[in-house]
Amino acid sequence: MTTTRGRYSSGEQTRIRLVEAAERLFARRGYDGVTLADIRKAAGQHNSSVVGYYFGTKEGLLEAVFSHRLPALNSQREALLAELLRTRESLSVRDLLWVIIRPLAGTLGRTNHYVAFLDRLSNHDRFAECFCVTGPTGTESGRRSDTALRALLGPLPDDIAGQRLRLVYSGTVGALARCHRAGESPTTAELAALVDAWEALLLAPVSAETVRARGDVQEGFPPGR
Helix, strand or coil: CCCEECCEEHHHHHHHHHHHHHHHHHHHHCCCCCCHHHHHHHCCCCCCCHHHHHHCCHHHHHHHHHHHHHHHHHHHHHHHHHHHHHHCCCCCHHHHHHHHHHHHHCCCECCECHHHHHHHHHCCCCCHHHHCCCCCCCCHHHHHHHHHHHHHCCCCCHHHHHHHHHHHHHHHHHHHHHHHHCCCCCCHHHHHHHHHHHHHHHHCCCCHHHHHHHCCCCCCCCCCC
8 A cells, every 4th residue: 555744745745856866866866967876866766777767767767857847936936927917017127037036046955956957957958949948938937927028029030039038047947956056046136136236138239249240130120238
């Protein structure tokens, strides 16, 4: 008979311990610097086949980290979007940046290594693009926020808007990961300053230098100085 401890069965508890041990080790040492044996030992498991039983492969365990963390992030972003839309008719660039940043900042904690995990994985050639780890688009609310941001940046050429958004996503993950590794939580003022920086980046005019380098001045695309 399956026993239960609190909310989870013993099997589900084992699965979660393995996922969270993998997240912690991947965050500290990177994907290639961790073996399945390392993860098993960190999770306090002695059965050498336990990872294969629950996840199949190391990559399956990696995907399980996303499955473990993304639903809560999606729920928090949806709640924040709903709260903002109750008080205004439309959302600004700044509003949408908060929707992306605040839930990620809320994950920082002693037992949650998700942001540092994302930061490590974003530098891995094999997985960065596959899992879109530096952007919020792994969730429905994240995709909605990304689409809305791109719409607000309509005057920018698509490639420049995309480049700036990638800088926002990777820069946010990197900044929060540094806080996590230092054992710190960013203050509201520090997060607001981060939003200030990203808002300025996204809304900055395209310089005449960039226009010349691109060689494709477009109608309705006035350069800055």
